[in-house]
Amino acid sequence: MNDLVHFLRFMPLGYFVSGGLWSGSVPTLAFYLAPQDARLLLMRKKKPAGYEPSLVGEPDSPPLPEGSGISRAVRARQLLSPKLARRYGLSTDVEHLFVVDCSLKDLYLQVTTLSALRRKTPASLLEDLHEDPARILEEWDDHRPYRWTLLANSFRLEPLQRAGIDEGVILVGLPEEYCEQLETWSESEGATISAIVPLPAAVYAYIGEVILPADVTRPGIGIVATGSLALAAVSRAGKVEVIRLHKSLAEALRSIPATVADLRLGEHFLYVWASGDQLAQVALPSVAIALDGERLRESSGSLVVAESHGKKVAHDEPVAHLLAWLAGR
Numbered sequence: 001m002n003d004l005v006h007f008l009r010f011m012p013l014g015y016f017v018s019g020g021l022w023s024g025s026v027p028t029l030a031f032y033l034a035p036q037d038a039r040l041l042l043m044r045k046k047k048p049a050g051y052e053p054s055l056v057g058e059p060d061s062p063p064l065p066e067g068s069g070i071s072r073a074v075r076a077r078q079l080l081s082p083k084l085a086r087r088y089g090l091s092t093d094v095e096h097l098f099v100v101d102c103s104l105k106d107l108y109l110q111v112t113t114l115s116a117l118r119r120k121t122p123a124s125l126l127e128d129l130h131e132d133p134a135r136i137l138e139e140w141d142d143h144r145p146y147r148w149t150l151l152a153n154s155f156r157l158e159p160l161q162r163a164g165i166d167e168g169v170i171l172v173g174l175p176e177e178y179c180e181q182l183e184t185w186s187e188s189e190g191a192t193i194s195a196i197v198p199l200p201a202a203v204y205a206y207i208g209e210v211i212l213p214a215d216v217t218r219p220g221i222g223i224v225a226t227g228s229l230a231l232a233a234v235s236r237a238g239k240v241e242v243i244r245l246h247k248s249l250a251e252a253l254r255s256i257p258a259t260v261a262d263l264r265l266g267e268h269f270l271y272v273w274a275s276g277d278q279l280a281q282v283a284l285p286s287v288a289i290a291l292d293g294e295r296l297r298e299s300s301g302s303l304v305v306a307e308s309h310g311k312k313v314a315h316d317e318p319v320a321h322l323l324a325w326l327a328g329r
Contacts, residue, residue, distance in 0.1 A: 027090040028194065029081055030327040031055075032319050034101035034227060034275065035066045041305070041323040042088050048305040048324055050088035051315055055080075060189075063181040065102045081189040087308060096186045097327055100174070101199040101275060103228040104245055108146065108173035109200060111153055111243050115165045122150045122160050122169075129173070145176040153240045155204040155233075157197065168239060172201060197326070200224045200231045203273050206325055208238065211271060211291065211299060220269040221256060225249035225278040232256070234263060249278045253285065275319055296321045 028043040038055035041048060055061045060080040082092035117136050119125040125136070129148045134140045150160040153168040163169050179196060186193050203224045212220070219236040230252040234242040242263065246252040249272070260268065272284060273291040284290060293316035302314045303324055315321075 027085060027094045028097055028327045029084070029094050029191070030097040030099070030323040031062055032099050032101065032199075032275075032323060033062060033064050034199075035064055035103065036227065037101075037276075038062065038064060039319060039323070040084065041320060041327060042084065042090060043324075043327040044088075044090055046328040048303060049090060050084070051305045051307055051313070051320065052084065053307070053315070062096075062098070062185050063178070065100050065106060065178055079189050081191050088306065092190070094191050095194040096182075096189070096191045097194050097323075098182055098196045099199055099202050099323065099326065100178070100182075100196060101226045101228060102174065102178075104247065105142075106175050106178070107198055107200070107229070107245075108148075108171065109198065109231065109243055109245070110171055111168055111240055112171050113166050113168060114163060117171075120165060122163055126150070133173075146173040147176050147179050148173045151201065154238055155201060155208055155240060157201065157205045168241070170201075170240060170243070172198060174198060195326075199226060199275065202322060202326055204233055204240070206322055207271055207273065207291070210325060212238075216269070218267055218269055219263075219265045220271065221259065221265075223249065223252050223270070223272045225252065225272065225274040227276055227278075230278075232259065234259060234265070249274065250282050253282060256285070273318055291318060293317060300325075 027049070030041045030043060032039040036056070038061055040052040040055055042050040058080060060078070081094055085092045085094055114120060114125060117125055119128065126148050129136055133146060149172050150163065151157070151170040151172060152160055153170050155170065160169055174196070182196055183193060204222060207222050217237065219234065222233050222235070224231045230246040230249045232244045232246065232252045232255065233240050244255065244259070246255065256270070270285065270288045271291055272279065272288050279290050279292060289295065296318060297316050300321055302316055303320050304312050304314050306312050
């Protein structure tokens with residue numbers, strides 16, 4: 001990162017996940033935060049050390065993403081991070097990694113080019129977006145400040161410093177208020193932030209690096225479904241061409257035939273990742289591959305980790321595997 005000051009000012013997070021950002025010498029507390037859910041995976045030297053399957057109702061839990069506002073943390077006698085670090089035998093000098101599952105109105109995620117946005121460099125684009133997104137994005141009607149970053153259209157989780165003017169890039173934005181809430185909470189816990197990552201960006205990176213074969217040539221559609229939204233990303237040769245946002249997994253699945261026809265995808269693959277029980281609520285097409293516990297065990301093995309009662313438990317739900325992969329990079 002050539003300009004750290006610019007990086008910290010304009011990115012929608014303390015850092016985006018990127019190889020080498022973690023020293024590995026301090027434990028990482030990897031949080032999954034959704035409007036009605038919060039989970040935590042504790043990592044020691046990039047290996048799982050403990051898992052809290054639910055932090056909802058826990059005193060001093062981190063703020064959750066909720067529409068236009070932020071749920072306030074409850075004051076507690078003990079700070080959450082050092083308390084849980086001690087519970088699992090870790091140092092209380094920790095880093096926080098946040099994977100945030102925002103609603104449609106709190107997430108901007110689209111494929112574009114610098115040329116389409118009438119800018120020549122990523123730096124100039126991010127600076128102008130910070131000042132007034134409506135000057136850049138014709139559809140923009142949100143008056144809240146946002147933080148922004150550009151990713152390569154492979155969804156590599158590393159801020160893009162350079163890009164050709166007609167090169168496909170992914171523009172990501174999160175509300176500044178929520179980023180600041182997380183930063184303030186981490187500071188009060190005596191922790192540093194290694195990353196704040198929107199859930200869909202994390203999942204698409206995970207699918208690209210862990211699930212898809214390295215030599216895949218067919219075009220594909222990856223659907224990420226949460227309790228708040230569903231995103232469908234179309235890719236060819238490892239490059240994302242289109243991202244479409246939907247209100248539900250069922251709506252995203254209904255859109256697939258039209259997407260295949262419009263983009264002339266022909267023979268294609270279809271992966272579906274869900275944060276909860278969304279897969280049980282729909283009938284998947286016969287060509288779809290559900291990235292459920294069984295599939296994840298086959299590709300990555302079972303994630304066996306201790307819980308607060310002291311016993312080790314197998315956690316093969318998609319969120320747990322995602323947190324382990326991110327925090328173990």
